[in-house]
Amino acid sequence: MLLQYNATDLKLLQKDYYGPDSGAEWSRFWSVHRVDLHNGLRELAIQAQDKILGPPVDVKLGQEIAVVDCETGTIRLKDGRWEQHDLVVIADGAHSRLIEDFTGNPSTVHRTGRSIYRWLVSMDEVNTDPVLQKLYADPQGTCKSGFVAWGDKENRILWVSYKCRGGQVLNNAVVHDTQTGEGEEDLWQSPVSREQVFKVLQSFHPSVQKMVYMTSEDGIKTHHLYKRLPLQSFVRGKALVVGDAAHVMMPTHAAGAGVAIETAATLETLFDFSGIREKNTWTMERRLEVFDKLRVPRCNLAMLSSNAGPDWLQVPGVENEIRKYYSGPLPPAGAMPYSSAFRDVLFKHDEYQAAKECMDKTAKILSGRDGKETEDK
Ligand SMILES: Cc1cc2nc3c(=O)[nH]c(=O)nc-3n(C[C@H](O)[C@H](O)[C@H](O)COP(=O)(O)OP(=O)(O)OC[C@H]3O[C@@H](n4cnc5c(N)ncnc54)[C@H](O)[C@@H]3O)c2cc1C
Numbered sequence: 001m002l003l004q005y006n007a008t009d010l011k012l013l014q015k016d017y018y019g020p021d022s023g024a025e026w027s028r029f030w031s032v033h034r035v036d037l038h039n040g041l042r043e044l045a046i047q048a049q050d051k052i053l054g055p056p057v058d059v060k061l062g063q064e065i066a067v068v069d070c071e072t073g074t075i076r077l078k079d080g081r082w083e084q085h086d087l088v089v090i091a092d093g094a095h096s097r098l099i100e101d102f103t104g105n106p107s108t109v110h111r112t113g114r115s116i117y118r119w120l121v122s123m124d125e126v127n128t129d130p131v132l133q134k135l136y137a138d139p140q141g142t143c144k145s146g147f148v149a150w151g152d153k154e155n156r157i158l159w160v161s162y163k164c165r166g167g168q169v170l171n172n173a174v175v176h177d178t179q180t181g182e183g184e185e186d187l188w189q190s191p192v193s194r195e196q197v198f199k200v201l202q203s204f205h206p207s208v209q210k211m212v213y214m215t216s217e218d219g220i221k222t223h224h225l226y227k228r229l230p231l232q233s234f235v236r237g238k239a240l241v242v243g244d245a246a247h248v249m250m251p252t253h254a255a256g257a258g259v260a261i262e263t264a265a266t267l268e269t270l271f272d273f274s275g276i277r278e279k280n281t282w283t284m285e286r287r288l289e290v291f292d293k294l295r296v297p298r299c300n301l302a303m304l305s306s307n308a309g310p311d312w313l314q315v316p317g318v319e320n321e322i323r324k325y326y327s328g329p330l331p332p333a334g335a336m337p338y339s340s341a342f343r344d345v346l347f348k349h350d351e352y353q354a355a356k357e358c359m360d361k362t363a364k365i366l367s368g369r370d371g372k373e374t375e376d377k
Helices: 034-046 099-103 130-136 194-200 206-213 256-270 281-307 318-323 340-346 351-367
Strands: 002-006 012-016 065-069 074-077 082-084 088-090 110-122 147-152 157-164 169-177 190-192 220-227 239-241
Touching: 065 099, 088 099, 099 239, 130 206, 169 194, 194 206, 256 281, 256 351, 281 318, 281 340, 281 351
Parallel strands: 002 147, 088 239
Antiparallel strands: 002 012, 065 074, 074 082, 110 169, 110 220, 147 157, 157 169, 190 220
């Protein structure tokens, strides 16, 4: 369910139901605590050999990469060691240093003047306020996930909240204009006082404001929001770049990690161990071409649409910019974020299927015989 209210008087602005019975495209909508997501992904990566998932990953912590030579697939670690690999996946996030090795130019990542406050509160505490309790009530009893949001257009503030951990915990995220001196140290999470947050949220309804002072384990953190110029290619030599390093974006459509996870599905499909013979450079190169063909349009669509804000396609020039990379369908210009037409484009995408189809098509073209890729060239 998406419920968006006016911040001051709690007038309902948008209501969209996307529980399990609202159509297949939302049957897998999840609100997840970041720590739980990281733990879940790590468990999947390191679990014992699995027929479908392949051999377990050897996760090595504290191994900072200082330099990548993309053409040769060589990396230098911070402790001075050099390693050479068949494929290097650059995934060092929004503050990527390695993107400069990838492009050969200074990073184009820059602050936007917008920041986000984030904190978690317990739903038990939220429910002590009768107004809040009503806002988060789920009459159908089927919709544990979803957003409740408040917007103050005049002050350019959007507060989005969603339940996670089985509905026990409420995640709050407030996008606002960066306040003087806020988060200057530029960490992933810089602490900010409740008084400061309260001051920014002066126009909000008193019940909603209450959540600023509710118990929160780590207090409230603030984080600058960034943009970067789109990349024309995510591949260089024996390296590719994924995630925020390739396409950091505004959180407008909550799509950053979503598209990065799609990319993981692309990698899983294209670089399935059984499909590539050891040291087959020719096949690797063809697969990397397919990778670019699949990911540049989709990731740049997500980034450019997120960076243009909720009115994305109505913003002059945005559609033209998107069309430089992406030729698929777009929702009508006035479609609200998370509305059905919008979800069809941004979220109803099966990357496993797209990658498989693209591989099959490419293999047919390359081999010219029975869809079998020529592995020995
Ligand atoms: C406030 C906020 C809310 C968000 N909400 C959502 C949401 O609801 N849905 C969604 O889909 N996305 C959301 N996002 C976006 C999402 O968090 C990012 O898109 C995602 O974390 C990107 O993953 P990543 O692996 O590319 O980068 P990161 O998660 O930043 O990971 C990068 C990793 O690389 C490591 N690293 C950095 N440099 C080096 C180096 N030199 N050597 C080795 N390792 C290195 C770092 O330690 C880190 O572990 C949100 C982002 C923010 C800021």
